Amino acid sequence: MISICLIGAGNVATHLYNAFKHSDHLTVKQWYNRDLSKISTYKNEVVITNAIEDLQIADVYLMAINDDAIGALSAALPFNDRLVIHTSGSVGIHELDKKLKRGVFYPLQTFSKEAPVDFSNVPICIETLDKADIGTLKTLAEAIGSKWYRVNTEQRQTLHLSAVFVNNFTNQLYRIAHEISDAKNIDFDILKPLIMETAKKVQTVSPYMAQTGPAVRNDKKTIKRHLKLLENPNHKTLYQLLTASIKKTHGK
Amino acid sequence: MISICLIGAGNVATHLYNAFKHSDHLTVKQWYNRDLSKISTYKNEVVITNAIEDLQIADVYLMAINDDAIGALSAALPFNDRLVIHTSGSVGIHELDKKLKRGVFYPLQTFSKEAPVDFSNVPICIETLDKADIGTLKTLAEAIGSKWYRVNTEQRQTLHLSAVFVNNFTNQLYRIAHEISDAKNIDFDILKPLIMETAKKVQTVSPYMAQTGPAVRNDKKTIKRHLKLLENPNHKTLYQLLTASIKKTHGK
Incomplete structure (x- = not known):
């Protein structure tokens, strides 16, 4: 005891x-x-x-x-x-x-x-x-x-930092999706199963292997269309940076 | 039929x-x-x-x-x-x-x-x-x-764009956390329950209400320490942009 x-x-x-x-x-x-x-x-x-x-x-x-x-x-x-x-x-x-x-x-x-x-x-x-x-x-x-x-302490501090990426920053991406869809009168519920599935996937598959979408395919047409759809300049910048990050990770 | x-x-x-x-x-x-x-x-x-x-x-x-x-x-x-x-x-x-x-x-x-x-x-x-x-x-x-x-078509295209944020971009944040923790010999498994919980939370609570962490608290000391820990300049830029995005959303 x-x-x-x-x-x-x-x-x-x-x-x-x-x-x-x-x-x-x-x-x-x-x-x-x-x-x-x-x-x-x-x-x-x-x-x-x-x-x-x-x-x-x-x-x-x-x-x-x-x-x-x-x-x-x-x-x-x-x-x-x-x-x-x-x-x-x-x-x-x-x-x-x-x-x-x-x-x-x-x-x-x-x-x-x-x-x-x-x-x-x-x-x-x-x-x-x-x-x-x-x-x-x-x-x-x-x-x-x-x-x-x-x-050890360094590992714990790194985990704390990693947690900011997978929790706070991820949640902010959810928030941005919420803003974008709200602006067009779209029910955020439609995105919820995808949010769950994205988290579920990396429980068994590495995030590297789990990646899909226009950035990893280097689908310039879709990326261009998305950037045009984004009205908020901050969202645009984030879209560009995260797209570049995915491309870099996957050697595109 | x-x-x-x-x-x-x-x-x-x-x-x-x-x-x-x-x-x-x-x-x-x-x-x-x-x-x-x-x-x-x-x-x-x-x-x-x-x-x-x-x-x-x-x-x-x-x-x-x-x-x-x-x-x-x-x-x-x-x-x-x-x-x-x-x-x-x-x-x-x-x-x-x-x-x-x-x-x-x-x-x-x-x-x-x-x-x-x-x-x-x-x-x-x-x-x-x-x-x-x-x-x-x-x-x-x-x-x-x-x-x-x-x-309608505009809403569908907006959903497709939103899906890139909650799926591809979120997955890239998982990937970055994987990279950061791998570099310090940390088992990525430690982060998996947090990844699930973050997705689960917004099934019932809005991403706005679900937000926590140093950015929304405007905890400058932790943010500074995290930026110091980040070795990759691209990760640093993403950290700064997403922190700024959270602050803006929450009026900090």
Whole structure:
């Protein structure tokens, strides 16, 4: 049984709390947040506190807080040599105070406040300074049904960057398609199955092999027609750059 | 019962043939292709031909052929006033020869040669010159389990353009993430659940509402760190443009 003190009350902290409490192999001993009101609804099921000096002894202190606050809060912890981990994709492991045993537990997924999270669908990138602690993080991930991957800080930061491409930027392409089709009174629903299928395809086929369309065929006529259809100059520029990127990838 | 003469032997034609033959409401009377060898494996279940003048009478002639060939082949058809439809996303309905009753049956989905297609997952964009023919196209779509949408040529061409954004361009973002992570020996599998979740989210939430990440938060520190991590100047430019696009969309 691994005991956890949870620190923070954002999306990640809350989803992790809900996953932790349903595991037979974990116990959340305490939940700390500076603003107690954000976790007060949980006070009947877990010890809550807003006093950092009251933190009890636990196997792991999991800080799911803002990137900018990790360094200072880890330094303010009223103990040494206990295992403290953060959940950030971009903060280095050494930004945790050096008085501590340090680790990272980065869930690579997008979380919404409302929707419940199935952690079997959330890869966890784990890292520890001390090899001896890696087992605890593996157990933690497995206890909530997640697959874990050992990555170093540079790899984790690269994954965080890659996630911006496959999540934020991809979502912006969806948004542009939404704008373009809205302008012609087209139901965005028509595009939804294609969006799903495009994501599904690369689960088994590499994006390189999955590519189709006018750019990879170097179909100049269609590309020209599309550029003419695009009214927004920013969309035009993006179309040209992404077309050039596809051509370059495929040696056209 | 609707009878069909199928024209062409590419991905779309073949997948449609397989869907048509399993429907109780449709019968494929004949399958034409210039190169008979491409459809000869089907000769025991359907009449095949490579002679355009041999085309029999049918309710619908469905041309699933190259965009560039549609005009000429429709003019070469040895009859007038029968319903001829093409499956292209970008070819205007008037490019079909004017001696014919004309229509469009555009499946908005990505097809691979190998994987079987579930047409309940393929929206069909339909258009006819003569209102009286729209019912036939609706029946055709419904007979293979597809949802149909009536769109005009401009809307269809806009959908085709939008599909490039949500399919080809999105896939290229996956590819870039693959390149970036490969360069640091990171297993691309780690990103796959996020790719799925990003697509899944916009099935119920608008891309506008679904957006997260450094650009929409205007998190300059992370953006700067990401740009530093990117070694390829083309990837850097794309990162900057897509970040600017997100900021503009969200008024940052």
